[in-house]
Amino acid sequence: MVDPVTARLWSYRALFVVLVAVIAVGRLMPVDAGSTGLPGPDLLLALTFAWVLRRPAYVPAWLVVALFLPLDLIFHQPPGLGALTVLVATEVLRGRKELSAGLPFTIEWALVAVALVATAGALQILMGLFLVPRPPLGLELLRALLTAAIYPVVVAVSAHGFGVRKATPGEVDALGARL
Numbered sequence: 527m528v529d530p531v532t533a534r535l536w537s538y539r540a541l542f543v544v545l546v547a548v549i550a551v552g553r554l555m556p557v558d559a560g561s562t563g564l565p566g567p568d569l570l571l572a573l574t575f576a577w578v579l580r581r582p583a584y585v586p587a588w589l590v591v592a593l594f595l596p597l598d599l600i601f602h603q604p605p606g607l608g609a610l611t612v613l614v615a616t617e618v619l620r621g622r623k624e625l626s627a628g629l630p631f632t633i634e635w636a637l638v639a640v641a642l643v644a645t646a647g648a649l650q651i652l653m654g655l656f657l658v659p660r661p662p663l664g665l666e667l668l669r670a671l672l673t674a675a676i677y678p679v680v681v682a683v684s685a686h687g688f689g690v691r692k693a694t695p696g697e698v699d700a701l702g703a704r705l
Contacts, residue, residue, distance in 0.1 A: 565669040572680040639674035
C-alpha cells in the first residue's frame, strides 16, 4: 500500500500535468478574441513558478523538462530552448525558496517578475545566437509583464482552488521531513 505522503505528492504532480495540458490545449485553440495585437500572459510559466515557490516537490526539475520540451515542439519553438530557460528559471527560484519563505508576497511577486523578464531576455539572446527567427523583444517583454500581472491570480487559484499553499517556516510532512 502506498503511504499517504507519497500518494499526495504524486496526485499533485498529476494535477500539475493535467493543468499544463489544459492550458496547452487552450493555447492551441483557434480562438480570435478580437485580436488586439497584445500578447496574452503565459499561464504555463505563471503556474510553474507559483507551484515551484509554494511546493517545490510537486514540480521537480525532471517534470519541468518532461512537460516543456514537448511544448516547444507543439508550439513550433526551437526544441529545448524554451525548456532550458524555464528549467534554469525554476531552479533559480527553487534555490531562493529558503530566502523568500518568510518574505511578503510583494517581494515574491517582484522576484517572479524579474525571473519572467530574465527568461524572456535569455530566450531572445539564445535565439539570436542560434540564428533562429525570434519575436520582437518588446512583445516578449510585454508578455512577461502581463504574466507578472496575472501571477497573483494564479497564486490565489492555486492556493484556494487546489490547496497549493506556501509551507510555513518549520512545517513538516507526515514523516517529519521539513517542507
